[in-house]
Amino acid sequence: MEKKIILKANRIVKYFLEPIKFKALDDVSFEVAQGEFVTLIGKSGCGKSTLLYILSTMDTDYEGELFIDGIKITGQKQDNLAAIRNENIGFVFQFHYMLPEFSCLKNVMIPALKLGKYSYDEIEYQAYQKLELLGIKDQALKQASKLSGGQQQRVAIARALINEPKIIMCDEPSGNLDSKNTSIVLDTFHQLSKEFGQTIIAVTHDNDFAKSSNRIIEMADGKILVHDLKIN
Amino acid sequence: MKLKVNTEIALTHLLTRKKQTMVASLGVTVGIGIFIFMISLVVGFNRYSDESLFKAVPHIRIYKDDILSRPLMPFIDSVYETVIVNPKIANLTKSLINPDKILADFKKQDYVLTVAPQVSASLFYNNGTSQINGIASGVNIMEANDMFNIQSTMLAGDVSNLLTLPNGIIIGVGIADHLNIQLNDNINITSAIGVIKVMKVVGIFKTSNSAIDKTKSYTTLVVAQQLLHQSTSYVTDILVNIKDPNKAPEYAKRFENLTNYKIEDWQAANEQTMASNKTRKVMFGAISIAILLVAAFGIYNIINMTIKEKLNDIAILKATGFKGKDVINIFIKETLIMGFIGTSFGLVLAAILIKIVSGIYIGGDREYFPIGFETPIFIMGSIIGMLVTLGAGYIPALNAAKVDPIEIFRK
Numbered sequence: 001m002e003k004k005i006i007l008k009a010n011r012i013v014k015y016f017l018e019p020i021k022f023k024a025l026d027d028v029s030f031e032v033a034q035g036e037f038v039t040l041i042g043k044s045g046c047g048k049s050t051l052l053y054i055l056s057t058m059d060t061d062y063e064g065e066l067f068i069d070g071i072k073i074t075g076q077k078q079d080n081l082a083a084i085r086n087e088n089i090g091f092v093f094q095f096h097y098m099l100p101e102f103s104c105l106k107n108v109m110i111p112a113l114k115l116g117k118y119s120y121d122e123i124e125y126q127a128y129q130k131l132e133l134l135g136i137k138d139q140a141l142k143q144a145s146k147l148s149g150g151q152q153q154r155v156a157i158a159r160a161l162i163n164e165p166k167i168i169m170c171d172e173p174s175g176n177l178d179s180k181n182t183s184i185v186l187d188t189f190h191q192l193s194k195e196f197g198q199t200i201i202a203v204t205h206d207n208d209f210a211k212s213s214n215r216i217i218e219m220a221d222g223k224i225l226v227h228d229l230k231i232n
Numbered sequence: 233m234k235l236k237v238n239t240e241i242a243l244t245h246l247l248t249r250k251k252q253t254m255v256a257s258l259g260v261t262v263g264i265g266i267f268i269f270m271i272s273l274v275v276g277f278n279r280y281s282d283e284s285l286f287k288a289v290p291h292i293r294i295y296k297d298d299i300l301s302r303p304l305m306p307f308i309d310s311v312y313e314t315v316i317v318n319p320k321i322a323n324l325t326k327s328l329i330n331p332d333k334i335l336a337d338f339k340k341q342d343y344v345l346t347v348a349p350q351v352s353a354s355l356f357y358n359n360g361t362s363q364i365n366g367i368a369s370g371v372n373i374m375e376a377n378d379m380f381n382i383q384s385t386m387l388a389g390d391v392s393n394l395l396t397l398p399n400g401i402i403i404g405v406g407i408a409d410h411l412n413i414q415l416n417d418n419i420n421i422t423s424a425i426g427v428i429k430v431m432k433v434v435g436i437f438k439t440s441n442s443a444i445d446k447t448k449s450y451t452t453l454v455v456a457q458q459l460l461h462q463s464t465s466y467v468t469d470i471l472v473n474i475k476d477p478n479k480a481p482e483y484a485k486r487f488e489n490l491t492n493y494k495i496e497d498w499q500a501a502n503e504q505t506m507a508s509n510k511t512r513k514v515m516f517g518a519i520s521i522a523i524l525l526v527a528a529f530g531i532y533n534i535i536n537m538t539i540k541e542k543l544n545d546i547a548i549l550k551a552t553g554f555k556g557k558d559v560i561n562i563f564i565k566e567t568l569i570m571g572f573i574g575t576s577f578g579l580v581l582a583a584i585l586i587k588i589v590s591g592i593y594i595g596g597d598r599e600y601f602p603i604g605f606e607t608p609i610f611i612m613g614s615i616i617g618m619l620v621t622l623g624a625g626y627i628p629a630l631n632a633a634k635v636d637p638i639e640i641f642r643k
Contacts, residue, residue: 049642053638053641056551058550058551058636058637058638059638078555078556079555079556079557082550082553082554082555082556082558083553083555084553085551085552085553086552086553086554087553091551091552093548093551093641094641097544097547097548097641098548099241099545099548099549100545101244101245101248102244106240106244110237110241110549110552111552111553113237113240114237114552114553114554114558115553159552171641
């Protein structure tokens with residue numbers, strides 16, 4: 001069965017102007033199907049994070065075209081992009097970026113409250129479910145800044161899941177995690193892609209993490225080297 | 233707690249940094265408190281000075297101005313110009329013609345409160361060898377009392393005594409002191425044209441103006457007319473009080489087109505007082521605006537700092553789907569809450585200051601400091617307080633909306 005293409009990048013070129021003009025992405029094209037668990041690997045400075053930011057719709061300063069779920073993202077207004085992100089994309093950042101004054105539960109709830117699709121009580125229930133999924137339900141009412149790095153990372157993943165986005169994007173999701181927590185995250189991602197058909201795109205340095213994904217895209221010098229790398 | 237998410241974020245920001253919130257609010261409190269206090273001070277003082285002015289000056293005064301003599305035949309030939317060397321004042325009389333008609337006309341107007349005829353006569357008050365020159369106002373005392381509230385300035389006697397005693401006189405306290413005259417004593421007066429009368433002092437008044445207290449006296453119209461050797465139709469001034477004293481110049485202009493008498497409003501007659509009122513307003517206005525500005529910069533600063541510290545949070549919010557206007561909304565809410573707290577306490581502060589100052593004894597006829605609670609000023613103060621904080625918060629909030637999450641995440 002032909003899988004539905006959820007994300008399509010078409011000849012993306014990105015320049016950095018500071019400190020000197022530098023071509024960070026050079027004619028990058030690829031597709032990701034729905035339910036795929038894709039990892040982007042490559043050396044530091046190869047442009048994988050830059051690519052992720054463009055895919056995330058936050059960076060709009062590039063050439064080429066980006067489609068998410070068949071909708072052309074390139075050229076849309078910031079406010080529309082914010083709404084698209086809110087509904088369709090979940091994020092896990094490299095440094096887990098929580099809102100420090102809020103409880104973990106609130107941190108998870110905020111994107112859903114913004115979306116406003118469900119009532120407060122329903123959102124609260126869903127947030128507890130997501131936290132349970134990641135094994136940190138017991139920390140729900142603690143202030144986010146009081147948690148350890150690994151716990152914060154998992155709360156960030158729970159937050160990325162709250163709106164049941166079509167795509168989950170992660171920048172070094174296992175960066176702060178020990179092997180036990182990494183395997184929890186990996187299991188969660190596989191479960192999401194298999195059971196819920198959610199697409200996961202993760203940038204990582206961690207070859208073990210990459211190995212367990214469905215597909216590995218290797219990048220170097222702003223180009224895609226291999227679309228489906230096999231690591232033994 | 234089921235608030236809107238933007239409100240909830242704003243509140244959490246404020247509550248987790250209570251100290252900063254309180255400092256910023258306190259800035260507004262001081263700003264608004266002093267602002268309202270200062271404006272109340274000016275309004276109270278101006279009202280007091282107007283009130284004391286109106287004890288001696290009517291809102292509008294109608295009298296016959298001096299006219300210079302003019303050539304009898306103005307144009308003989310366009311080539312020649314007629315000139316009078318050393319022209320003289322050509323008034324035959326200072327009397328207004330048919331004053332009853334003018335009085336009746338004014339009484340018909342609905343914006344007029346009181347109208348009173350007056351005959352002014354300059355005279356000397358004598359007692360033995362000491363002599364003071366001054367002016368007697370011949371009035372219908374009850375009308376004049378309505379207008380100037382003379383009764384409230386009386387130290388001894390009663391204005392109504394003038395009704396029952398045809399040769400009664402009410403004198404200023406300065407005259408009484410200088411000539412050593414008490415109530416019910418007789419006083420000898422000589423008019424400028426030499427009419428001598430012995431009057432009985434039926435009242436002594438004291439205004440806050442010592443120049444008036446040393447010169448002015450009230451008699452009946454008839455006495456003043458007799459002092460000037462004039463008939464009972466002789467009236468030199470018509471005094472008019474209107475409902476809204478601030479509109480006096482407007483009405484004065486209107487009347488001026490109706491008669492050829494000089495019509496003088498109280499502002500024109502008291503330019504110096506008006507000028508000092510205005511100076512006061514500008515001075516206090518400038519000081520209070522300066523204080524408000526300082527408060528506004530305080531708010532601006534704190535919101536700006538909050539935003540600098542919250543760049544990460546803003547980036548996360550934007551990444552998870554908050555729009556630029558949501559970010560503005562959050563920070564505007566924070567400023568408005570601070571503004572509201574600050575302004576509320578500012579109103580309390582102003583009330584306390586006014587309460588304290590209104591108890592300060594200053595002597596004079598007012599006795600206590602002329603300041604009171606003016607509801608319109610409190611309303612104006614709260615509106616200005618909210619507007620100023622809104623403005624101070626809006627600029628940094630706009631900048632926050634422009635934060636680019638990518639730049640934050642890349643660091």
